[in-house]
Amino acid sequence: MTDESIQQQMDELIHLLERYNREYYELDEPSVSDAEYDQAFRHLQQLEAQHPHLMRPVSPTQRVGGKALSQFDSVVHQVPMLSLNNAFSPVNVDGVYDHAEMLAFAERVRSGLGHDPEYFIEPKFDGLALSLVYENGVLLQAATRGDGTEGENVTNNVKTIRCIPLHLNTPNPPARLEVRGEVLMFKADFDALNERQAAEGGKAFANPRNAAAGSLRQLDAKVTAKRSLRFFAYSIAQLDETYAQATHGLELDLLASWGIPTPPRDCCLQSHDMAEINRFYEQMAIKRPELPFDIDGMVIKVNAIAEQNILGFVSRAPRFAIAHKFPAEEAPTLVEAIDVQIGRTGAVTPVARLVPVRVGGVTVTNATLHNEGEVQRKDVRVGDTVMVRRAGDVIPEVVRVVFDKRPVNENPGADLFTPATEAKYERYLLPTLCPVCGSDIVKEDGEAVARCSGGMACQAQRAQALIHFASRTAMDVEGLGTRQIEQLVDLDLVHEFADLYRLDIPTLQRLKQVDEDDTSTSSKRETPTKWAENILAGLDASKTPLLARFIYALGIRHVGERTAKTLAQYFGSLDLIRRVPAPLLACLPDIGEVVAASIDQYFAQAYQQQQLDDLLAVGIAPQENLAHAQLAQVLASQNWLTHLPDIRISAKKAEALSAEAISVEALMTEPVSDAAWLLWREQERHQQLLARIQAFLALCHTQTSSQTDLQAAVADMPVNEAIAGKTFVLTGTLSNKREEVQAWLEAAGGKVSGSVSKKTDYVVAGEAAGSKLAKAEALGVAVLNEQQILEMLGKG
Ligand SMILES: NC(=O)c1ccc[n+]([C@@H]2O[C@H](COP(=O)([O-])OP(=O)(O)OC[C@H]3O[C@@H](n4cnc5c(N)ncnc54)[C@H](O)[C@@H]3O)[C@@H](O)[C@H]2O)c1
Numbered sequence: 001m002t003d004e005s006i007q008q009q010m011d012e013l014i015h016l017l018e019r020y021n022r023e024y025y026e027l028d029e030p031s032v033s034d035a036e037y038d039q040a041f042r043h044l045q046q047l048e049a050q051h052p053h054l055m056r057p058v059s060p061t062q063r064v065g066g067k068a069l070s071q072f073d074s075v076v077h078q079v080p081m082l083s084l085n086n087a088f089s090p091v092n093v094d095g096v097y098d099h100a101e102m103l104a105f106a107e108r109v110r111s112g113l114g115h116d117p118e119y120f121i122e123p124k125f126d127g128l129a130l131s132l133v134y135e136n137g138v139l140l141q142a143a144t145r146g147d148g149t150e151g152e153n154v155t156n157n158v159k160t161i162r163c164i165p166l167h168l169n170t171p172n173p174p175a176r177l178e179v180r181g182e183v184l185m186f187k188a189d190f191d192a193l194n195e196r197q198a199a200e201g202g203k204a205f206a207n208p209r210n211a212a213a214g215s216l217r218q219l220d221a222k223v224t225a226k227r228s229l230r231f232f233a234y235s236i237a238q239l240d241e242t243y244a245q246a247t248h249g250l251e252l253d254l255l256a257s258w259g260i261p262t263p264p265r266d267c268c269l270q271s272h273d274m275a276e277i278n279r280f281y282e283q284m285a286i287k288r289p290e291l292p293f294d295i296d297g298m299v300i301k302v303n304a305i306a307e308q309n310i311l312g313f314v315s316r317a318p319r320f321a322i323a324h325k326f327p328a329e330e331a332p333t334l335v336e337a338i339d340v341q342i343g344r345t346g347a348v349t350p351v352a353r354l355v356p357v358r359v360g361g362v363t364v365t366n367a368t369l370h371n372e373g374e375v376q377r378k379d380v381r382v383g384d385t386v387m388v389r390r391a392g393d394v395i396p397e398v399v400r401v402v403f404d405k406r407p408v409n410e411n412p413g414a415d416l417f418t419p420a421t422e423a424k425y426e427r428y429l430l431p432t433l434c435p436v437c438g439s440d441i442v443k444e445d446g447e448a449v450a451r452c453s454g455g456m457a458c459q460a461q462r463a464q465a466l467i468h469f470a471s472r473t474a475m476d477v478e479g480l481g482t483r484q485i486e487q488l489v490d491l492d493l494v495h496e497f498a499d500l501y502r503l504d505i506p507t508l509q510r511l512k513q514v515d516e517d518d519t520s521t522s523s524k525r526e527t528p529t530k531w532a533e534n535i536l537a538g539l540d541a542s543k544t545p546l547l548a549r550f551i552y553a554l555g556i557r558h559v560g561e562r563t564a565k566t567l568a569q570y571f572g573s574l575d576l577i578r579r580v581p582a583p584l585l586a587c588l589p590d591i592g593e594v595v596a597a598s599i600d601q602y603f604a605q606a607y608q609q610q611q612l613d614d615l616l617a618v619g620i621a622p623q624e625n626l627a628h629a630q631l632a633q634v635l636a637s638q639n640w641l642t643h644l645p646d647i648r649i650s651a652k653k654a655e656a657l658s659a660e661a662i663s664v665e666a667l668m669t670e671p672v673s674d675a676a677w678l679l680w681r682e683q684e685r686h687q688q689l690l691a692r693i694q695a696f697l698a699l700c701h702t703q704t705s706s707q708t709d710l711q712a713a714v715a716d717m718p719v720n721e722a723i724a725g726k727t728f729v730l731t732g733t734l735s736n737k738r739e740e741v742q743a744w745l746e747a748a749g750g751k752v753s754g755s756v757s758k759k760t761d762y763v764v765a766g767e768a769a770g771s772k773l774a775k776a777e778a779l780g781v782a783v784l785n786e787q788q789i790l791e792m793l794g795k796g
């Protein structure tokens with residue numbers, strides 16, 4: 001990868017993380033799960049570590065939190081408020097944790113200190129950080145973390161939090177104390193708040209963290225006062241020298257003696273032993289759902305303050321501590337039904353409808369089962385008790401069935417069965433028809449995901465199919481973008497591809513209307529009529545695509561640009577392509593059996609054939625070239641059967657042939673004896689293949705009136721010796737579109753490749769040709785200018 005593309009990738013991640021940060025810290029409304037956020041964050045960290053010279057100084061990995069909201073006075077932190085580095089321990093299906101990242105942390109600490117220290121382990125509270133400043137024992141100021149340097153002054157609100165003392169409980173207070181801790185809402189208070197919100201018609205909070213953040217940052221302290229917030233201190237940032245303590249544990253004791261809440265000691269541990277520490281973490285993961293407050297991990301800190309100081313800090317986090325995050329939380333509930341959802345690309349996802357259950361801070365009613373294989377593997381059935389997981393999450397999932405709780409015996413005939421429940425306890429099978437459009441649901445060998453084969457016929461997939469159809473590398477309809485297509489589908493104005501070409505100005509102006517309600521569009525300067533006219537002009541200009549682009553635009557599964565080109569190159573006409581039998585397709589280069597089956601399946605559907613007819617009827621005329629079609633050339637030769645192997649024999653077919661004692665080399669190189677062909681034909685399946693090939697040939701007859709005509713046409717056709725079979729590389733700026741020159745070369749039987757090698761016959765160099773030209777010269781490959789190649793093509 002080039003620096004440029006890595007930089008682009010990094011910038012995209014930065015952009016994404018900045019959006020997530022804003023949603024999470026400033027708006028209290030995250031759109032993705034913490035797990036997803038953490039993944040993007042780590043990806044960026046990795047790229048930055050591998051390419052330090054590309055690192056942006058503004059990277060989110062170098063900063064803490066979000067901006068302070070301007071409606072509060074800002075507070076500059078005398079000691080920056082940092083974040084923590086994370087460690088994750090993936091769990092396997094047997095519930096065994098992999099603590100490699102924790103061991104790596106311990107290793108880093110050991111090499112920093114020269115020995116293994118004692119650690120202090122405490123909960124990682126899932127709330128938001130708060131700084132409290134006491135002067136002479138009196139609470140003077142409370143501030144949020146903000147971006148770590150500057151936070152929001154929330155003193156008035158914090159004074160309403162009952163567990164935070166306004167005066168330290170000591171006759172001998174320090175002159176200055178700054179204590180750091182977490183503000184949070186207990187689960188019971190969160191539920192009560194959401195009930196109240198519901199009763200008063202207010203918006204429900206997504207989880208206790210959001211509720212705590214939203215409640216603390218109220219402009220009206222009276223609102224905060226009603227919200228039952230809590231606080232736990234977890235460190236001292238400033239304190240008079242005389243009060244200094246030797247360890248983190250002693251600091252917490254001191255704060256507790258002054259009346260400041262500290263982490264409950266039954267959730268804490270002091271230990272030198274990483275194995276013991278990890279065991280404690282695993283116990284806490286089990287205890288977690290029963291705690292009165294949410295925690296999202298454990299924090300492991302080097303206990304001795306002097307050792308903490310030796311280890312110090314990296315940009316945004318201390319080296320002496322780590323947040324050991326928990327895997328996503330799980331909870332049991334009942335499966336009421338299993339439905340399927342159809343995605344935008346046709347993917348079929350089974351979804352469990354659940355008795356509502358609280359997990360990861362919210363109530364879950366649906367959970368994904370991913371795909372049919374997963375349902376089978378987990379054996380999830382309607383009526384089962386299942387464990388549901390949510391990673392603070394957007395999409396909850398079913399983790400496993402609690403088999404002990406399966407309420408009835410699996411054996412039919414057991415006493416507990418009533419006819420109604422018996423039906424329920426069958427193994428789950430995916431429906432065979434799409435619930436949206438009624439098309440077949442198909443699954444390819446080796447694929448996990450089943451799909452609705454409806455394509456454009458399926459409302460769920462229509463927008464996606466149209467976006468592909470109109471895209472730059474397909475029909476290239478200028479002016480018709482994603483937003484317009486989505487509106488066309490939403491307003492139910494387009495059902496099939498041909499409908500695009502039936503649009504008129506009044507219809508398109510309806511879209512414009514929808515568009516203008518939204519202030520974020522760019523096409524606002526144009527008048528509605530001009531805008532609609534542009535789209536119609538774009539559609540009109542797209543009516544004579546190259547055949548390959550047209551085939552590609554149909555969105556046949558597995559038919560990318562390359563395969564579409566092969567089809568156009570070998571068959572030359574749409575009429576042939578839409579009737580080609582699968583075995584013959586599978587003989588072509590780059591087309592294997594899966595792709596051939598997919599093409600066959602597509603054209604076998606009456607709906608798709610109708611779509612094609614309708615497209616032709618509205619005036620779409622793909623640029624065909626039957627005379628140049630390579631297959632036609634093969635068919636034109638007298639003994640066409642012997643040429644089939646020239647096209648290609650797949651490895652699988654070769655195997656089958658060698659099993660029948662026919663040498664593949666013989667098939668490939670020499671004209672095959674009649675005896676060998678007879679032998680091959682003996683086999684029934686080969687007879688079927690031959691029958692289909694013959695049917696196809698019959699079709700060629702009707703296409704060109706007779707095979708003799710076809711032969712004659714091809715025989716008359718001067719083969720462009722200069723181009724056929726040769727490999728070209730195009731580079732630099734040409735006056736004709738590069739794709740166009742490529743299409744001409746390919747139509748004349750040439751190959752166009754992206755890189756120069758010894759096998760390259762010609763490099764066609766335009767203006768400002770760079771490294772490819774240099775390489776051609778170094779390798780002694782012939783170099784042509786544009787004029788020369790046009791002359792060779794007969795277009796000069
Ligand atoms: N979903 C999203 O869109 C989104 C966006 C931004 C951040 N996040 C979440 O927030 C995390 C990053 O936030 P962060 O920078 O606040 O880091 P963090 O929450 O991973 O860790 C640092 C914070 O932990 C808190 N904390 C709780 N208990 C503690 C203890 N005992 N000792 C010390 N600190 C303790 C402190 O507030 C501290 O600031 C991400 O990993 C992600 O999980 C999610």
Ligand SMILES: [Zn+2]
Nearest residue numbers: 434437452458
């Ligand atoms: Zn469908």
